[in-house]
Amino acid sequence: MEFANENNLIIANSLFQHHTRRLYTWTSPGRKYRNQIDYILVKSRWRTSILNAHTLPGACCGSDHELLITKLRLKLRAARSPTKQKRLEVMDTERFATVFEQGWAEWTDINQSKATPDLLWNKAKHLIQSAVAESKPPIEMRKRQHWMSDSTLALVEERRHKKAQGVHANELNKLSATIQTSCRRDYNSHLQGICKEVEKHATKHESRDLYHKIRVITKSLPSKTWANENDMNEVLTDLEDILERWKSYCQSLFQDPQSQNFPDTEPNSENLEPNILLSEVRAAIKHLKNGKATGGDAIPIETIKALGEKGIHMFHTICNKIWQTGIWPSDWTHTIFVPLQKKALLRNVTITVLLLLFHTLAKLYCTF
Template sequence: MGDFNAKIGAGRTSNYVGQWGLGERNERGDMLENFAEINRMVLLNTQFQLHPRHLYTWKSPKDKPGKIVRNQIDYIMINQRYRNSCTYVKAYPGADIRSDHNPILGEFKLRLKRIKRKREQTWDMRKLKDPIIKKKVGESLNQRIKIKPHLEVEKEMKLLQETVIEIKKEHLARDTRKKKSWMTDEILALMDKRRQNKAIRDEYQRIHKEIRRKIRTAKDEEKKEKCQEIEELQRMHDDFNVHRKVKEVAGLVKKGTGGKLTDRDGRIIINLEEKKAEWKEYIETLFHDTRPEEPLELSDGSGPTILADEVRAAIKQLKQGKAAGPDQILSEFFKLFDDISIKWITQIFNRIYDTGKLPKDWLKSEFITLPKKPCAKQCKDYRTISLMSHLLKLFLKIIHNQP
């Protein structure tokens, strides 16, 4: 936008110049059109049919009532891609702006593209409560696990991770049709059948009543399952998860809302990399240890061999329904191991225990943030929770249980 001292003139000469210009073209007008064509820009002043008094932008000192000398030499140019965003552009003669040029005003209506964030795929672990699916998942998992004594531990862990992901895709993918947690395949099939019999009133009413009866039964079954989960948590004296489940059943769980993150100076951080840097600095400061390092007393490195029975006992102690760590392997899959798979994981743990080399995923953890108060803005207003590998949890539980 500016004073180009170029007269484009009336008439369309290209896709970048409209047909409603003013006056006759001069040499600088040709130069301006070439510039617009090279840079794929549209001269908006020439795109709208208006009265000449809303087209001219400069009045010559020689302008008289009998001899009008008024030219269009100021323009607003915009990238051709955004041409449709402009609804009108016109000059305003007589504006008190202490200039011999008339101001040009334009109205734009931006159409911002809504970018959908790519959601991480989630899995329906509640399907494992179905005995048939649980049996299929267990058989598929144990068939794919093979003992390879000469394979590196890191590669073994990678193969297990890939196997679990494949099984999740095959058996535990979420059904997008099931908007309600109590929805079953039987109810969905009846709904399809009801839709097909819409023209037959009696049959439609019969299926409709059956659907309502099935829905009531499904809701009651879901409530019964949740109550059994609460009773099991009470038996284990897990008060935290008891209260969480009670709130879930009562519908008191609020959906998390992503707040704005600000730095120490109160400046809002928008860039993702800047957010990561802010969190990194905060966590490093939070966990910084100023205590002097104490010398470690190293033993000869020998220790009791991990037994398969110890692995079985530790697996039984693992809690279910916990968020996965970086490797995305959940404890629910360990509980499906047969004797051969138990033997395989026992050998892996013994090799790790003897060599002292931990898999890379065991050395990483993911932090998730939970706001301590409404409208949390700074890092200190959040509580951080670390998610670690469930395999590491199992390994540590075995070591801890040893005499």
């Protein structure tokens, strides 16, 4: 049980209720004692794939152990690997500001009086994305763990060169042992740093950063299930049917039987209110919260704030154009829904997180 708990495993043949003759796995000489000493261990994230587990007492396998079998459900369909969209965050603020000012001429060359909201937004989006891409530092091509120090990486490169030169195996083994010791030291230092950050976040009640650090340490991946139910309480397992069910459900949320459809009318210049003030746009950008999810453009709030005064003028022009024409940019009319499946077993999220934090800190304390 301790081995299964430490390695996040489940015992498959202890999950189902069967008759006693289908539970024991070993019979003593003389058939006096019958015990369950053989087990099938499976990762916890694949718990839903196990359909049944029992023994076959009638099978003749030439042993005093009973034949233990498990029935699994395999998804033969190719797993979908959606591409994760990266946030266009600013790494170097000074470099970003310089690159953005260099490309500011592309924005000023637009005839803003005749341009459409879509044209203005696409130009602004391209300018921001290109500035973020050029301001980021070059990506290191060598594969390395993020916790590995430069000295350890130098030892790895040294071993690679010596192996290419055909050095004796004993020398390579000594160097490999040194590399393993250095890697353990670097990884332990990395974990100690994360534990200190967890304590600091817990003291300051920074829940978002606290949960993120706990996920980094535990590396827990919850099991995913695509099953869903339709209006007739029928279980849907096909991915296309599930997507269609989510589509119809989201559409039903926006349907109002008492609503009335009014004909589209163009804005009348005589009835329009004054344009949006620059101070209003500045105050709106200032009060936006950081750390929020991005849209399809992958531009976070932090990047918009890093644009400075010129970025405020840019969004002021776009907002006034929308106000005057009554037309939204197409990117601003798209909404991304992320369905979050509720779990009936997790009644108290706070207690679960605290237990996970306590278990992680205790495990790291024992390791150090």
